[in-house]
Structure formats: structure tokens, C-alpha cells
Amino acid sequence: MTSSILTPARARRRRIGAQWRAPLGIVGAVVALAWILVACTAPLWVPYDPVAQGLPRLQPPGPEAILGTDSVGRDVFSRLMAGAGVTIPLALLLVGCSVVLGTLVGAIAGYAGRWVDETLMRITDLVMAFPTVILAMVIAASLGPSLFNAVIAAIVVSWPQYARVSRSIVLSLRGQNYVIASRLLGYSPARSLWTDILPNVAGPILVLASLDIGTAILLLSGLSFLGLGAQPPTAEWGSMISGAMENFDAWWIGVFPGLAILTVVMAFNFIGDTLRDAFDPLARAQSIAANTGETA
Amino acid sequence: MSESPVLESRDVTVSYGGRRPVHAVRGVSIRVERGETVALVGESGCGKSSLARAVVGMERIGSGTVLFDGEPVPPLGLRTRKNTGIQMVFQDPNTSLNPRRRVGDQIEDGIAAATARGLAGSSAGDWLERVGLPAASVSRYPHEFSGGQKQRIAIARAIAARPRLLVADEPISALDASTQSSVAALMKDLTRELGAGMLFISHDLAVVRRFADRTLVMLAGEIVESGETARLWAEPQHPYTRALLAAIPEPDGSGRIPASPSAEERRSWL
């Protein structure tokens, strides 16, 4: 009963934050959806071919090119819109691959235990021991600069966090009575992992993934900025900013892709925050129920 | 039929920890016959749950053997259990059922285990009715039930597998006093109907007195006394058994506070 006594105050404190978080989540969802729509349809309606160099060079925003042109005469607006179709799907793909890989590794490690766990988790530690961006750079550089290799490099550095989370959840559930019960009823380890354990892993992993999409976009753009990802003339936000370095006076070349990255990253973070809040009270309610339940 | 007991343990030990191991079970030998309810009683920390877990293969045995129908019980490791003749009911009904699956589906798992061993099938609804819940509950989720009801569902699932041995680890201690007796009675009836043996672990001596055919008293990892329940209750031999029985407050309105054993007495038992 003691824990339920504490809840009103705790709930009140959280509610203040939550008031703002839900609308932010909606804003995030709207912005993210808008960008995804742009990503899907941009080639159909952008005013210019994003890689064509037909316009006057270094033109400031104006009626002909609303966001100006870059140093080789390409329309910044068209490139920006087409860039969404490069960065966002790749970021989603990269997060998806990391989630699947990491969750599986963590689940297998947590369920099997013993040397399997030791081996897999030492590999995870090894990856996590390096600074993410530096490791991604090294891998991308050694694979050779291309957008595909940048994605591979980003997957290599980002799966371990999912492995950690899924392992810890699996570990905490592995000894649960209902898992033991289904094993005694003849479930194979794989089946018990699939039906009894993984459904509980999905929530926290989803939250983590939604927060990670922003990071993935930054990482991909960062690698492209460094010349390790998208290669010219591909319209990609990171490489567009990189191109802006040559002409600091032409602010529009770099600022708009920068703003694009900012809005997408923030949108996904808002979504992630809201999801985390949505899952958190559930977990809290469950723990309260467990404490106040009729346990001897 | 002079057949082997459904469960037999010989000199079983269970230890935890590495450098300074804790010996939870120290050389315990027990037998459970078909159709018999054997109670294992003792205070918390005496090793009774460790023994229960060792019997079903959840706990690695340090030495000794556990035989189920004359065959060693394999550890519940990464190999799939083929012989589903041992089932278990746990203490905490809130963690005994998968919260994300309908109770009917979970009972179906029990039925599937029985049919996989070539035994007759049955329906989840029938089993729910058998444990006193409406058959229509099959499509509901565990959180829609009270603790006592969840425990009944867990029992239905275990019994649906038509086990030859049911191991129950404090199955009623988390339940309301008013439902404890009925759940214990239900377990006894169902196992007897199946001709299965039951190992019933409990610290509640009053319930044990009522339902167990035989009682084993465990202290500090060893069985200190065993015998027919009625006999054990009437003429306890070991001082620990006597102290345990004497400590139960009788609901007789006498205002007598039961004796609590002193530290010296505790030492003398070991």
C-alpha cells in the first residue's frame, strides 16, 4: 500500500511535463509525416532536376530558385526536397536493421546465458567501447566512401544499444513463472522466446528506436558531410552542407539543409519522448499493482 | 501393482554461489507415490523451494539423483522438454500466466502437451469450468481475474497437461485466507482424479494438516521428520516439528499466544 500512497504526488509532478509532451508528440508526428510524404513524392513535383546544373551559380533565394542555387548552379530547394528521399528512408532502414540485429543478439544472449551470453556481450562491449562517430567513420572509410557503406557502418555502431536493452529485459523475464510453465509444457526455447518474452521487449525497443531515428539521420548526414557517405552529385543533406563550406557567403546553401536536419531530428525525438511517456506510466502502474497485490 | 514411485529423489543436494557456496538442500531423499499428496513444510530459507525447483529440473543438482517414473529428470536448459509429465504451480499467481495471452490459449498449451504424449484431448472451456470459472472466460486476459482466479487458471493449465506429478510451490500462500482452502482442495481432487502424485510445498501447517497424506518437515536443507500427516500431527517426534506445531495460533478464542522458540532451542534442532 505504501507505494500507492506516494503516487498522487508523483503523478502530479509528472503530469505537468506530460501536458506539454503530448502536443509536442503530435507536432513531431505531423512534421515527420510531412517529411516522409515529401520523401516519397518529391521527384514528382520539384521544380528542377536535383542534379542538373542548368541554373546560374550561387544565386540567392529569389523568384527563380526560391532557396537559391549552389556553386554549380543546382536548385537548392529541389535538392533539399529530393534529399529527404535519400536520408529519411535510409535512416529508417538503418534503424530497422539495427533493431532486428540488436534485439536478436540481446535476446539470444539473455536467454541462452552462459558462454553464449559472455561472447555476445563482450562483442557488444567492444563496439560500445569506441566513440560512435569515430568508429562509424573508420568503418565507412575502410569500406570505401558510398552511401551504402555509410549505412553499413552506421548499423555496425548502433545495434549494441538494442542488444543491451533486449538482453536486460529477456534476463528479467527468463525466470518468470509463466516462461518456466510453458517450458514445462514442452515449448522449445525459441518458441518461448517468441511468445513469452519478445512481446514484452517490443515496447521499450520501439521507444529507443524512435529516439534513435534522429541520431541515425545525424550520423548519416555527418558521414556524408565528411565525404564518407553520399557521393556527388547525389542530393543528400550532409553533403549539401559540406558543399556550402566552399562558399561561406552563400549562406542559403548550408542553412536550409541544416534546418531540414534539425526539423526531422526534433520531430522524431518528440515522437520518441511521447512514446516513452506512453509506455512509462504503464510500467509504473504495473509495478504498483505488483506491490499492492495480494502477495504474501 | 508394485510399480516405482512417480517421484523419487536420492541424496539430492543443491548449492548456490561460487567461492562460499550456500548449501540449500543437503542430501534429501523423498518419494511420492501415484495418487498421493505429499507436503513439504518448513520455514522460509529451509530449502524447500530449492528442492521443488530441483525436482522439476529448474535447478541444477549438485549431487544425487531425481527420478521421475524411474527416469532421471533432465535439466530445463536449452533442450525442449519431451516428457511433460511433471507440471508445476507457482506461488505468485500474478507471474504464473503470460499477461499478453488469452487464458484459453494458455490452457490450450496444457492440452497440447497432453495430446502430444498421446493422451486424450479436452477443451479449455471445460477445464475452466472444472476449476470453478465460467467457460466463456477463455477469451479473457489474465489481468481481468483476481489472484485466486489466476491461480485456478494456472492450475487448469497444469492439470490440462495430464501430468503424473504436480509440484506446487507455496501455491496458496499468496491467496486470500478465504480461498486458500478451496484452492488446495481443488488441487488435491484434480491430482487424485488423474492418479497423479503431488508434492505440495507450504509453510502453512494448517492447510497441510487438512490435505496432505504424508508430510515431510524440512529444516536447514534436511528432512528432519516425515510420516503420515495425522500421525505427525498427533505425535511429532522431532523438537522442530513440535515447535512448529506449537507456534500455530489456534482460532479458539482462548487468548493464548503460541510459544516462540528461543535462539537456544533453534540451535538445538540442528
Added chain:
Amino acid sequence: MSRDAVLSISELHISIGRPLVTGISLDLYPGRVTGLAGESGSGKTLTSMAVLGLLPRGARVTGSIRCGDTELVGADRRTLSAVRGRRVAMVFQDPSASLHPQLSVGVQLTDHVRRHLGLSRRAARQRAVELLERVQVPEPEAALARYPHQFSGGQRQRIAIAIALACDPEVLLADEPTTALDVTVQAGILQLLHQLAEERQLAVLLVTHDLGVMSAIADEVAVMRAGVIVERAPRAALFSAPQHPYTRQLLAALPGSRLEEEPDV
């Protein structure tokens, strides 16, 4: 009763969404243990929580709970916290829930004493040792430096009782204080509660579903069902001649109960 009640509950109604306690009256007298029996969900725990103003938000409480001259129903925070711990203390089923896991026993005991009684550090420590001695925690001096997890369940419950007694309360609410314990340990705690009630003239409200426990130490027993007290009688009378059918049913449901074995008693 010739003496005045230290705590008197009258016509208490509690509803959280729906009515859960409907019109309960109960008096607690110094030096006496009053039992409140019933199944979980009968409202017995809610009643004890209401005394301390610990009901969840959204609970509607009407009626009266008087501790001496202080009305507790609808009292403000300050009044309640002056009463809580100081005049009315509580012991729960799970001692771990009432002890802070990361503070030593000494800190938890002395903090309480110093805050409520304004004792000096040394005097508070002295009092803490005395309290632990009284509840029979072995080596009280050494125990002060230890943490809750270093004690057994029974010892933890003794420590929780020591903390409850720290400010010499007049009323002790004990909600299933022995339910989580082994029988031999339970016997010791029951003895302790019985002695404390007598020597400190403490009014104890013992909330439990265990009629054996009731029979051991309660002077008077109230049986509660679905939010109302169905029967209230001195211990001996209640157990030997239960009046209400529900009480009879409860007694009959006891494993190994006399009523069941010898139905004609």
C-alpha cells in the same frame, strides 16, 4: 469501557468511485488490542488508511475519526502530519515497504525521534538503542549501523515496530503485521505486540484475515464484510458463540477448525 477511547471512528464512509466502506464505528482504548477481521476487499485496510489520511486521491471520506480532540476526517496536511507517527503510528504487512532500503536502521530511528521530539543527537541515539532493545533486536548498538536487508523478515518487522513506537504514540495500527512471516516468527511478534499494548497503554488496531492471530491477542474483534462491520464481540464470545452467519462461515472455513471437525460444538 470505563476509560475514554483514544481513537474513535464513527459512521465512517469511504468511497473511491463506488462506496467501499459504509458506516463503520469503532473505538480503540488504551492498552487494548482491537481486531478488525475480514477478507481482502472487505474494506479493513481502507479503514486503517483513512485514520492516517493515507487514502488515494479521489477517495471521498465522510463521518468522523477523532484522535483525542483532533478530528482527522477532512483535516489539513499540518494536522495530519502532527498526528501521523506522533500520536498514531502504523506497521504494515511487508516490513521492507516501511523501511528505507538505503538508510541504516540507526538513521531511520534517530531521524524520526529527532524530528518529532526534538532530541539531541546523543539522546536520540540512546533512545534508538532502548527501542531496539525493547523489541528484542539482538545487539542493538551494532544493529544501528546495519541496513534493513541485513536482517531477517522477523527482525525487520521488529525494527518497523521500533520505528513506529519511537515517538510514544497512543495508537498503533497494525495491518497484517505477521502475514508475511513464518509461524514461529509470527508467535514472537504477537507476543511483542501484546506486551507493548499492555505496558505502554497502547491502543492497537490489529487488521488481519487470520483468525488464529486474532484469537491470540485481540481483546475485542470486529468482523468486516463488504464495507460494514457485521459482528463485534469480545474475543471469547466471538469464537465460542459467533452470532452472524458470516462469522460462522469464516470460522468454519479455517483449515482444521474446531467448528468443522466437531460441527456440534
